[in-house]
Structures are given as C-alpha cells and as structure tokens.
Amino acid sequence: MSAREEILGRIRRAVRDAPEVEIPRDYRTSVPVDDPVGLFAERVDDYRAVVHVLPAAEVPAKVAELVRGRRMIVPDGLPDEWTGGAAGGAELSGADGVVTGCAVAIAETGTIVLDAGPGQGTRAQTLVPDYHLCVVRADQVVASVPEAVARLDPVRPLTWISGPSATSDIELNRVEGVHGPRTLEVIVSI
Amino acid sequence: MSGTFLGMPGNFPKNAEKAVQNSQLRFNLRKATHTIRGKRASVVAELPDWKELRAAAKAVKDETLRHLDRYLVQLEEAVTRAGGHVHWARDAAEANRIVTGLVQATGESEVVKVKSMATQEIGLNEALAEHGITAYETDLAELIVQLGDDFPSHILVPAIHRNRAEIREIFLEKMPETPDGLSDEPAALAEAARLHLRERFLRSKVAISGANFMIAETGTLVVLESEGNGRMCLTLPETLISVVGIEKLLPSWRDLEIFLQLLPRSSTGERMNPYTSMWTGATEGQEFHLVLLDNGRTDVLADEVGRQALRCIRCSACLNVCPVYERTGGHAYGSVYPGPIGAILTPQLRGMGSELDASLPYASSLCGACFDVCPVAIDIPEVLVDLRAKAPHGAAERAGMRVAGWVLGDEARLAKAQRLASRVRGLVPRRLPGPLSAWTDTRDLPEIPEESFRDWWERHERP
Numbered sequence: 347m348s349a350r351e352e353i354l355g356r357i358r359r360a361v362r363d364a365p366e367v368e369i370p371r372d373y374r375t376s377v378p379v380d381d382p383v384g385l386f387a388e389r390v391d392d393y394r395a396v397v398h399v400l401p402a403a404e405v406p407a408k409v410a411e412l413v414r415g416r417r418m419i420v421p422d423g424l425p426d427e428w429t430g431g432a433a434g435g436a437e438l439s440g441a442d443g444v445v446t447g448c449a450v451a452i453a454e455t456g457t458i459v460l461d462a463g464p465g466q467g468t469r470a471q472t473l474v475p476d477y478h479l480c481v482v483r484a485d486q487v488v489a490s491v492p493e494a495v496a497r498l499d500p501v502r503p504l505t506w507i508s509g510p511s512a513t514s515d516i517e518l519n520r521v522e523g524v525h526g527p528r529t530l531e532v533i534v535s536i
Numbered sequence: 537m538s539g540t541f542l543g544m545p546g547n548f549p550k551n552a553e554k555a556v557q558n559s560q561l562r563f564n565l566r567k568a569t570h571t572i573r574g575k576r577a578s579v580v581a582e583l584p585d586w587k588e589l590r591a592a593a594k595a596v597k598d599e600t601l602r603h604l605d606r607y608l609v610q611l612e613e614a615v616t617r618a619g620g621h622v623h624w625a626r627d628a629a630e631a632n633r634i635v636t637g638l639v640q641a642t643g644e645s646e647v648v649k650v651k652s653m654a655t656q657e658i659g660l661n662e663a664l665a666e667h668g669i670t671a672y673e674t675d676l677a678e679l680i681v682q683l684g685d686d687f688p689s690h691i692l693v694p695a696i697h698r699n700r701a702e703i704r705e706i707f708l709e710k711m712p713e714t715p716d717g718l719s720d721e722p723a724a725l726a727e728a729a730r731l732h733l734r735e736r737f738l739r740s741k742v743a744i745s746g747a748n749f750m751i752a753e754t755g756t757l758v759v760l761e762s763e764g765n766g767r768m769c770l771t772l773p774e775t776l777i778s779v780v781g782i783e784k785l786l787p788s789w790r791d792l793e794i795f796l797q798l799l800p801r802s803s804t805g806e807r808m809n810p811y812t813s814m815w816t817g818a819t820e821g822q823e824f825h826l827v828l829l830d831n832g833r834t835d836v837l838a839d840e841v842g843r844q845a846l847r848c849i850r851c852s853a854c855l856n857v858c859p860v861y862e863r864t865g866g867h868a869y870g871s872v873y874p875g876p877i878g879a880i881l882t883p884q885l886r887g888m889g890s891e892l893d894a895s896l897p898y899a900s901s902l903c904g905a906c907f908d909v910c911p912v913a914i915d916i917p918e919v920l921v922d923l924r925a926k927a928p929h930g931a932a933e934r935a936g937m938r939v940a941g942w943v944l945g946d947e948a949r950l951a952k953a954q955r956l957a958s959r960v961r962g963l964v965p966r967r968l969p970g971p972l973s974a975w976t977d978t979r980d981l982p983e984i985p986e987e988s989f990r991d992w993w994e995r996h997e998r999p
C-alpha cells in the first residue's frame with residue numbers, strides 16, 4: 347500500500363467515531379474604527395517603523411526626498427509619481443532600497459500586505475535591499491485582519507509585513523533588522 | 537515514530553534536577569517567560585472577541601481533524617494544480633528518505649533551513665548529513681544552537697538558555713569571518729549573523745521549511761516569522777521543500793482570519809509578527825515540494841482524549857505560564873516539544889515505552905494555567921491525567937510523580953495540591969495512579985537550590 351493510502355486509511359479508522367463539529371463564528375469580521383489611517387499610522391510607529399501621513403499631492407516630493415542618493419529598485423507598474431525620480435533598475439544585490447505600493451494595509455495590527463501585483467515587485471525585491479519605502483493609499487487601509495483576508499487573493503504570493511525585521515533571540519532584547527530590510531518607511535497617501 | 541532523540545536522555549525528574557541547579561538557565565527562563573507572558577496578556581486584552589476567536593479556532597481545528605482525510609486530499613489537489621508536488625511520509629525515516637532524494641536530485645550538497653519543529657522531530661539534519669548534505673539553520677536562535685552544538689530549549693526562543701557572552705564566544709569560534717573585536721551587544725551579534733548568512737542565502741539553491749498552516753481549499757502554505765530568514769529561504773532558492781505535519785491543515789482560506797489573530801498575540805505577544813509569507817504551489821518560477829508527515833499523528837488522532845493535542849499551533853504560550861517549565865527549561869523534556877504541550881504530545885507520538893516518555897505526563901502540577909492561555913483551548917491537564925492512567929507503572933512512575941512537587945518547592949505546593957485535588961476529582965473516573973498521595977510523599981525531598989538574583993549577579997555579571 348502506498349504511504350498516501352495507508353495514512354488516509356489510518357485517519358479514517360482514527361476518526362470513525364469522532365463527533366461532527368459546528369463552527370461558531372461569533373468573532374468580529376469587521377471592526378468599527380473611526381480613523382483607520384490614524385490607527386494604522388500609530389500601530390506602524392509602534393513597530394519602530396517610520397510613518398508619514400500626507401495629502402496625495404505631497405507624496406511625490408516626499409518620495410523624491412527619501413530616495414535621493416539611494417540606489418533604488420523601482421518595480422514594474424509603480425505609478426510614476428511614486429518613483430521620486432529614482433532611476434530604478436538597480437540590481438538586486440547592489441540596491442540600497444526599494445519603493446513599492448501595496449495590496450492592503452491593516453489598521454489594528456499596523457500591517458502592510460504585498461501581493462506581487464503592479465508596483466509591488468517580486469518577493470526578493472522587497473527582501474534583499476536594506477531599506478523598504480512603501481506607499482499606501484488611504485482606501486487600501488482596512489480596520490482588521492478578517493477584512494484584509496477577505497480582500498486578498500491566495501493565488502498570488504503574499505507577504506505580510508509588520509515593521510522591520512526583528513529578533514529577540516539574544517536574551518530577549520529586541521533588535522531591529524536581521525535579514526529583512528532594517529528600515530521600513532511608510533507613506534500613507536490621503 | 538522512529539527513535540530520533542533530541543534533548544537529554546534519562547527521565548524528566550533527573551533532567552529537571554540538573555536544570556534547576558543551573559542558575560543561568562533559570563534566570564534566563566524566568567526573564568523570558570515573564571516578559572512574553574506580560575506582552576501576551578496586554579495584546580490579548582486588546583481584542584474584545586478573544587473568547588469567540590478561541591472558540592472558533594478550537595472548532596475549526598476539531599472539524600479539520602474530523603475530516604482530515606478529505607481535507608488532505610483536497611490540499612493535495614490544490615497544491616498539484618498550482619504546480620507543486622506532494623509526497624506522503626508515514627514516519628520519520630520515510631520523510632527523511634524523501635527529502636534526501638529530492639535534495640540529491642538537484643545535485644546540491646548544501647541546503648538552508650528555516651526553523652521547523654517537524655524537521656527537528658524527524659532528525660532531518662542528521663539524516664541529510666549521513667548522505668553528505670549539510671543543512672544550515674538560519675534562524676538566529678537555531679544558528680546559535682547549531683553552532684554551539686546543543687539543543688533548543690524553548691519553542692519560540694530556542695537559545696534562551698544562552699547569554700550574550702556565550703553567544704559571542706560561539707560566534708567567534710564558529711564563524712571564521714567574525715572580527716575578534718565583536719562586542720556582546722545584541723545588535724552587534726545580530727549583525728554578525730546577518731553578514732554570516734547573507735552570502736549563503738544568495739547562493740543557496742535548495743531550502744527546507746515547515747509551515748504554520750496549510751489551506752486545503754486553496755493549497756496555500758503559511759509561514760510566520762520575525763527575522764526575514766524565512767522569507768530568504770522561501771523566496772530565493774530554486775527549490776523549496778516544505779515538511780509539514782498532517783495536522784497543520786485548515787479547511788478554508790477564510791479560516792486564517794482567526795488564526796492570524798490568535799497566533800502572533802499568543803506567541804510573541806505582538807499584534808502581528810514582522811513577516812508572514814503565503815504561497816500556493818510553484819511560485820515565481822520556483823520548484824515546490826510538500827512532504828506531508830504522519831509520524832505518529834494518526835495514533836494521537838485515534839485517542840479520544842489525546843487527539844486534542846493535534847489542535848496545537850505551537851504558539852508556546854503554555855510554556856511561558858508553566859511553573860514547572862520555568863524552573864526546568866526545555867531540555868529536561870527530552871524532545872523537540874518542551875513544556876506542557878511536550879508533556880502531552882511526546883508520550884503520544886512516541887508511546888510511553890521509555891522511562892523518559894513515561895515520566896513526562898508527571899511533569900506538571902496540573903495547575904491549569906496552560907489550558908487558560910491556550911488559543912485552541914487544549915485541556916492539557918485533562919490529557920495529562922488521562923496519560924498518567926495509561927502510563928506503565930513502576931520506577932518511572934514513582935520517580936515521575938514527585939517531580940512537579942519537587943520542582944515547585946514547599947510554598948507553592950499546598951495551594952497547587954488543593955487546586956489539583958479539586959480539578960482531578962472531576963476529570964478522572966478511573967483509578968488514579970497515585971499522584972495525589974505523591975504530593976504528601978514529596979515533603980522530605982530536597983528543595984530547589986534557591987539562589988537570589990543578587991548572588992547570581994555577583995557570580996556572573998560583576999566585572
């Protein structure tokens with residue numbers, strides 16, 4: 347018998363008399379938040395990431411200021427006004443930073459989700475450089491995790507980012523920046 | 537389950553005795569468990585529907601287990617449709633054989649690994665080494681453990697038994713490129729690890745991971761982590777092999793809305809962990825293999841009381857509240873799964889044939905704190921009592937029974953014993969294998985060698 351058949355058979359025998367289960371979904375699937383952008387910014391800041399909340403018209407200048415002097419990766423499909431005039435095209439291993447958009451952002455947890463869609467780059471492009479600048483549109487900010495899960499498509503590779511990479515492995519002291527970008531900077535465009 | 541052994545031999549009481557005499561370990565453990573415990577409590581309190589999330593999580597897991605055969609087949613179809621390859625492994629030896637074969641087929645002799653309890657459980661690194669394949673752990677704590685040639689002591693912070701000076705020594709000795717001037721500041725040590733691993737990440741062709749969740753409906757795998765080494769392993773290599781226990785399944789994509797709230801808050805006490813990666817099948821040109829691991833899980837599933845242990849999402853919250861774990865550390869449990877969850881999972885996965893495994897159900901005072909914090913509501917005391925009834929009686933039992941009392945010492949004993957008495961009465965209709973009387977028998981046992989923080993500081997930290 348193949349391992350597959352044997353394991354499936356063992357399972358069937360094991361649960362033969364187990365009761366059926368009803369799943370109570372009484373938890374909140376949406377959360378009323380007065381100011382999702384404000385809460386998002388506060389929670390991102392809690393992770394020691396840098397956050398700016400700016401009117402859409404001021405975003406291009408801010409991006410330009412932040413990317414100046416850095417060799418940036420500019421992913422395909424990023425709106426021109428978010429490139430900050432960065433030449434882009436930096437090689438993965440030689441890049442200092444990457445600027446992206448995102449798919450969804452979650453206020454309650456201060457999380458950004460990338461789905462490798464237009465303007466978000468490949469997974470490697472947002473991982474290898476030491477600096478990640480992410481521009482979030484206000485309408486991409488949802489209040490809670492269930493609302494984010496509902497908006498996302500699992501067929502796409504997803505990366506949920508909550509602050510810069512970190513470790514607490516040495517005597518439980520939090521150190522920001524191990525293998526992922528050591529600096530995460532977020533601009534919320536309102 | 538094969539006899540892969542991780543941790544100390546012997547039995548829990550003997551190991552515990554050694555561990556409680558190690559002040560460094562006890563100090564670190566206490567600091568770690570209390571810090572995480574406090575963080576957890578505050579982020580859990582932020583969610584007004586924690587109780588409802590927990591009830592839903594428990595039911596989702598039970599439902600998954602009830603129809604595990606159907607969901608596994610569904611998962612297999614979804615992963616295959618998305619270009620991945622699915623393999624089934626009855627036990628550790630079979631899983632190791634499959635993974636070894638897959639690595640050999642790539643022609644590579646080095647792999648990078650992201651922390652995975654399943655691969656520790658099956659002793660994958662050792663099995664690969666027998667075939668000339670070197671597995672490099674990339675999680676900072678795992679790296680410290682691997683370079684220091686010892687064993688993980690905590691699910692979440694496996695190197696919690698090492699202090700910064702020891703870590704510095706290990707790095708200087710084992711990472712040749714590390715400058716002699718390396719300080720023992722955590723930031724400097726993390727930087728040294730970053731540099732040490734960066735080249736390896738960029739160069740590696742094969743990675744091995746576990747997964748926190750698999751979604752039957754979509755074939756999606758989910759890995760939660762903090763450092764980014766997970767993303768490096770999952771993303772950069774050409775071939776990715778994930779070894780995952782069959783119980784890690786969730787039926788639908790939507791179920792993640794529950795578990796992505798419960799796990800980070802229970803585990804690191806954060807609203808969300810820094811990075812979560814999700815991928816479905818072969819992604820961005822990568823070759824993807826999923827190895828589904830039984831290795832004793834179906835035996836656990838067959839046990840009416842014990843099967844709830846398979847709901848475990850390895851958050852480690854139960855370790856951080858356990859008064860026995862806090863004093864003994866993870867090594868004493870003699871398995872990759874320490875603490876309360878280890879005390880119920882290991883004897884079920886491995887059987888209670890060895891002295892160690894038979895003593896594990898006694899590594900608890902049955903105070904119930906583990907149950908209270910468990911995000912999937914595993915009634916650990918209930919399973920412990922049930923296992924005690926099933927354990928072979930004899931020397932192991934007698935040695936085992938007194939351990940919790942001995943570890944805890946006098947002050948805690950009376951209160952716990954009273955709580956235990958009331959708790960156990962309701963739980964066990966069968967004959968008790970005598971743990972209650974054991975509480976009174978332990979009075980003349982040696983106390984924990986108490987050393988005040990000041991004494992410890994005098995000995996260790998003063999220049």
Ligand code: SF4
Nearest residue numbers: 848849851852854910
């Ligand atoms: S038993 Fe519960 S609390 Fe312990 S690690 Fe598993 S899920 Fe977490």
